[in-house]
Amino acid sequence: MGNVQVQDFAPVRQDERRALNLACRVTPQSYQQHVDGVAVEGALTELPWSIVDSVSLFEEMDASFNELTKIPPEIPLRLPHLNTLNLSHNRLTSLPDSFALLFHLKSVLLHHNQLQNLPKTFIHLVKLQKLDLSFNNLLTLPENIGQMESLTKLNVSDNQLHRIPISLGGPNEMKVLLALNNQCLLPPQTVCNEGSDALLNFLRLQFHNGNLPKVLLPGNIFPRVRGDVLNSSVGNPHSARAQYLQEQTQTTNTTSRIRTPLRPTLGATTLDADELRDKIIGLMYGAAIGDALGLCTENLTQDECQFYYEEDDLNYKNSINDKHRLQWDKGDWTADFDQMALLLDSILHWAGVVDELDFAMRLFLWSKHGFPDLGDTKGYEEFSNSVAKAVHHKEFTKKPHDVSQEIWEKAFDEDDPESCDHLADNGALVRTALLGIPHFHDLKEVSSNAVRICKATHFDPRCRATCVIVSALIASILQNSHPLSNKKHLDAMISGAVDLGKEQLKSSNHKKQLSNYCSMKTIEQVVNCDQNKPSLTFKAVGVTLAALRSQFDFKTALSKIIMLGADSNSNACVAGAVLGCMYGYQALPKEWVQGLQQKNSKWLDVKINAFLDLMALP
Numbered sequence: 001m002g003n004v005q006v007q008d009f010a011p012v013r014q015d016e017r018r019a020l021n022l023a024c025r026v027t028p029q030s031y032q033q034h035v036d037g038v039a040v041e042g043a044l045t046e047l048p049w050s051i052v053d054s055v056s057l058f059e060e061m062d063a064s065f066n067e068l069t070k071i072p073p074e075i076p077l078r079l080p081h082l083n084t085l086n087l088s089h090n091r092l093t094s095l096p097d098s099f100a101l102l103f104h105l106k107s108v109l110l111h112h113n114q115l116q117n118l119p120k121t122f123i124h125l126v127k128l129q130k131l132d133l134s135f136n137n138l139l140t141l142p143e144n145i146g147q148m149e150s151l152t153k154l155n156v157s158d159n160q161l162h163r164i165p166i167s168l169g170g171p172n173e174m175k176v177l178l179a180l181n182n183q184c185l186l187p188p189q190t191v192c193n194e195g196s197d198a199l200l201n202f203l204r205l206q207f208h209n210g211n212l213p214k215v216l217l218p219g220n221i222f223p224r225v226r227g228d229v230l231n232s233s234v235g236n237p238h239s240a241r242a243q244y245l246q247e248q249t250q251t252t253n254t255t256s257r258i259r260t261p262l263r264p265t266l267g268a269t270t271l272d273a274d275e276l277r278d279k280i281i282g283l284m285y286g287a288a289i290g291d292a293l294g295l296c297t298e299n300l301t302q303d304e305c306q307f308y309y310e311e312d313d314l315n316y317k318n319s320i321n322d323k324h325r326l327q328w329d330k331g332d333w334t335a336d337f338d339q340m341a342l343l344l345d346s347i348l349h350w351a352g353v354v355d356e357l358d359f360a361m362r363l364f365l366w367s368k369h370g371f372p373d374l375g376d377t378k379g380y381e382e383f384s385n386s387v388a389k390a391v392h393h394k395e396f397t398k399k400p401h402d403v404s405q406e407i408w409e410k411a412f413d414e415d416d417p418e419s420c421d422h423l424a425d426n427g428a429l430v431r432t433a434l435l436g437i438p439h440f441h442d443l444k445e446v447s448s449n450a451v452r453i454c455k456a457t458h459f460d461p462r463c464r465a466t467c468v469i470v471s472a473l474i475a476s477i478l479q480n481s482h483p484l485s486n487k488k489h490l491d492a493m494i495s496g497a498v499d500l501g502k503e504q505l506k507s508s509n510h511k512k513q514l515s516n517y518c519s520m521k522t523i524e525q526v527v528n529c530d531q532n533k534p535s536l537t538f539k540a541v542g543v544t545l546a547a548l549r550s551q552f553d554f555k556t557a558l559s560k561i562i563m564l565g566a567d568s569n570s571n572a573c574v575a576g577a578v579l580g581c582m583y584g585y586q587a588l589p590k591e592w593v594q595g596l597q598q599k600n601s602k603w604l605d606v607k608i609n610a611f612l613d614l615m616a617l618p
Contacts, residue, residue, distance in 0.1 A: 020056070022047070022063040023086070034065055034089060035112070043067045051078055060084040064109070067091055076101035088112050088132070100124040111135050111155070123148050134158050134178070146170045146207075157181055162219060164192065169203025177203075185219050185587040186553055187485070190275060194483040202485040205551055219586030220593050222281050223605055227613040260616035261352035268441035270480045277617045278584035279478060280437055284340070284608055286554065286580015287433060287573050288600075289592045291337040292316060294562050294569030299324060305565045314559050316595045331597045335380050336573040339431035341604070342366055343453065348610050352438055354449040356456045360400035363456070367391045374603055384427025384535065390457040400456040408459040417509055420460055425535040426570045428458040432467040433577035436474025437615075446475045447500055458537075461504050465514060466541040469501035470574060473544075477581050484582070485551075494518070494545055517542035523550070523557070527564040527571070534566040544575040554579050555589045 024043040026034060034040050044066040050056075052072050056079055064086045071087070073096040083106045092113040100121035107130040115136040123142055130153040138159035145151075146167030154168070157180040164179050164187060177199050179192040187202045269276060296319040297305045308320050316331040328334060346359045367387075370376025386404070390396050393403045413419035432450050439445040450471040454464050476497065482489035498518050505511050517538040520526045526542040533539070547557040557579055561572045580588060593601075 018058065019060040020051075020058040020062070022061065022066070024065040026065050031065075039067050040065065045069070047072060047075075051075075054078060055080070057081055059104075062086040063090070065089045069093065071096055071099065073098040075099075076103075080104075083107070083127075085109070095119055095122070097121045103127065106130065106150075108132070118142055118145075126150060129153065131155070141165050143167060146172050146174070149173070152176070154178070162186075164199070164203065166203055166206045169200065169205070169207035174200060183219070183586075185583075188583050188587060190271065190480065191483070191485040194485060198483045198485045202551070206553075209550075209552070220285075220588055220590055222278075222585055222608075224277075224612070224618075225605075225609045226618070227610065260614060262438050262611075262614040263616040265441060269478055271478070273618050275480075275584070276478065276615075277612060278586055279581045280612065280615070280617070281585035281608055282580035282583060282588060283433060283437070283474060283577050284344075284580070284604065285585055285588055285593060287340055287430075287577035288333050288337045288596060288604065289580070289588065290558055290561075290572030290574070290576025291333040291430070291569050292331055292596055293558065293592060294572035295319065295325060295328060295332075295334055297562050297565045297568045300565040300568075302563070302565055305563045309563065311559050311563045314562060315591060329597055331595050332600060333596075334569055336430040336570050338366065338371070338380070339363070339427075340434050340577075341371075341607070343431050343434050344607050344611060347434075347438065348607065348614070352614050354435065354438060354453060356400055356452045357397075359453060360456050361397050363387075364391050364397050371603075374599060384425040385422045386425055386458045386460070386463070387427045389423075401452075401459075404455055404457055404459040421533060421536065423458065424460045424462040424537050425458075426463075426466075426537045426540040426567070426574065427535075428454040428456075428463050429466050429470060429537050429540050430570055430573045433470050433474055433574065433581075435467075436471040436581075437478065437611075440475040440478040443472055443475055443500065446471050447503075451504065460537075461506065462510055462514070463537050464504040465501035465510075466537045467501075468504060469497045469518075469541050470544065470578065472497035472500050473548075473578055474581050477578075487549075490548065490551075494548065498545075514538055518545050520546055521549070522546055523560050524564060527561075527566055531566070535570060539567070540571050540574045543571045544578050547575045547579060548582070554583050554587060555592075 022044060024040055026040060030040045044063065046068065047063070052074065058079055059081050061079065061082055068087065068090040069092060071092065076098050081104055082102055083104045085105060086109040088109045089112045092110070092115055094115065095118065097119045099119060102125065105125050105128050108128060109132045111132045111134040113136050115133065116139055118141065120142060123144055125148065127150050128148060129150050131151060132155045134155045134157040136159050138156060138161055141156065141161065143165050144167050145165055146169065150173060152173045153176045154174065155178040157178045159182050161179065161182040162185050164184060168174055168177060176196045178196060179199060182189060182192060184192050187199060191202050192199050293314060293316060296309065296314065309318065319325055319330050342362045343359055346362055347354060350358060366379065368379040370379050389407045390400065390404055396403050408420060408423055411420050411423055432453055435449045435453060436446055438449065447468045450467040451464050454467040473493070476493045477484070482493065484490045484493065502511055502514065505514065517526060518541065520529070520542055523543055523546045526539055526546050530536060543561055547561065550557060558572055558576055561575055562568050
């Protein structure tokens with residue numbers, strides 16, 4: 001039976017049979033030895049025969065700090081009265097299905113083992129109140145673990161979980177739920193790291209909204225290819241995270257600053273490097289997905305959307321074939337995300353500098369030729385009103401701001417409040433979410449960049465206001481200064497961004513109109529407002545804010561936006577960027593990521609990798 005130290009027990013009175021101590025005694029030195037995987041002298045490798053082969057009346061058992069690799073399935077029959085069990089600091093890889101027959105268990109400590117999952121029967125421990133599963137190798141938890149009627153304290157920190165079951169947000173007795181240091185996609189790990197209250201609030205909201213995922217999909221893995229941007233002086237030159245920290249702290253290294261000009265300053269965010277990277281990639285892919293998938297319902301009525309599509313099964317291949325949609329291959333994005341890609345190219349070319357002249361030249365060339373490296377043989381003929389008028393102006397590439405102002409002033413009529421509505425479209429908004437990333441710690445700089453790139457084609461103050469709002473939202477998410485799973489903090493972030501955008505408005509009517517759109521409670525309410533103005537820039541930002549407030553996951557929010565038709569791809573592109581940044585690339589639906597045109601994705605990945613290099617991100 002292995003290295004067993006206790007072979008038998010002398011007869012004792014029943015009142016003395018309350019606690020059984022099989023724990024191996026450890027010192028500070030032997031504790032570290034045990035944690036490092038080295039067997040401690042005197043540790044049990046199996047439970048004693050006297051326990052396995054006889055019925056005992058013990059109510060508590062401590063077998064911690066041993067070398068147990070399995071629990072005999074007959075244990076519930078031998079120790080039927082156990083209410084407290086400590087099996088922490090062992091080498092257990094699984095539990096027998098019969099574990100659930102320990103009906104009286106109230107407290108179970110299984111931390112610091114090697115468990116990969118729990119038996120499905122585990123939820124039948126109806127009296128269990130406290131469960132510690134931290135520091136294991138858990139990949140999943142039982143979906144219905146939240147139905148354990150007495151469970152009040154659960155610790156699943158330091159595992160490999162991708163999701164915390166939403167059933168834990170149901171009508172149960174849960175008071176403390178810890179899930180630190182996992183790889184969670186839902187809720188986002190950032191929410192889990194905020195602590196028990198934030199995590200439980202998130203799960204309860206999701207449970208209340210009925211957001212119960214049917215299938216757990218593994219997260220997306222971005223093909224990170226780092227350029228030669230760092231001269232490492234750390235002990236392990238292969239550690240990208242160590243290099244990142246080095247880059248943040250080497251503020252006097254001029255060469256380093258030149259090579260990584262967008263490197264965040266120390267203290268710019270509370271996110272770690274991996275989370276920051278994941279959110280940036282999520283922004284770009286979220287926008288691309290929103291545009292490409294939104295094309296399925298663009299210009300359709302809501303009845304047509306319901307007729308042709310199912311909300312829970314939206315995908316590129318099911319896009320209907322008509323004159324409009326046949327202009328693109330399935331899984332291809334449109335001019336909306338093309339503009340973000342052009343802006344990304346410009347920032348890369350100028351090593352982090354945001355320059356409206358360079359962007360205007362790239363926009364002009366794209367309008368004539370598209371992206372030749374993606375196989376385009378001609379430009380794009382369908383622009384927003386503002387973009388179309390701007391790129392066809394003979395002075396556009398030389399002085400884009402003057403051109404857009406001239407176009408707007410010619411249309412402006414003080415006596416007609418709607419005279420410029422056709423120039424207040426969302427053509428600038430779909431590209432400027434990207435501008436929330438450079439210098440995200442400085443909202444003043446973010447706002448300035450958003451205005452300059454907006455005015456390259458859209459002078460209308462409403463366009464400038466919405467571009468500032470979306471860019472400020474992105475910057476605030478990346479700063480991560482407040483737990484956004486908390487409704488109060490989320491509302492404060494939104495209000496701050498809206499107030500910053502309003503600084504671009506002089507008309508009281510415009511301010512009132514913006515406030516109206518930004519305060520609408522549902523996505524449907526925004527889309528259905530002013531149906532004769534589907535591309536009004538206020539609508540796209542209103543949809544995005546409503547999606548944020550709903551706290552729907554990425555897939556649910558995008559699906560609802562897309563199923564409302566109208567200017568769905570622009571609305572979904574903007575909302576996709578913000579929600580993609582909020583939840584991160586790993587949380588995006590895998591089928592939507594992989595369903596994008598592969599040549600487009602590979603082309604985009606190269607650019608994203610170069611952008612991450614500019615930020616010195618691992």
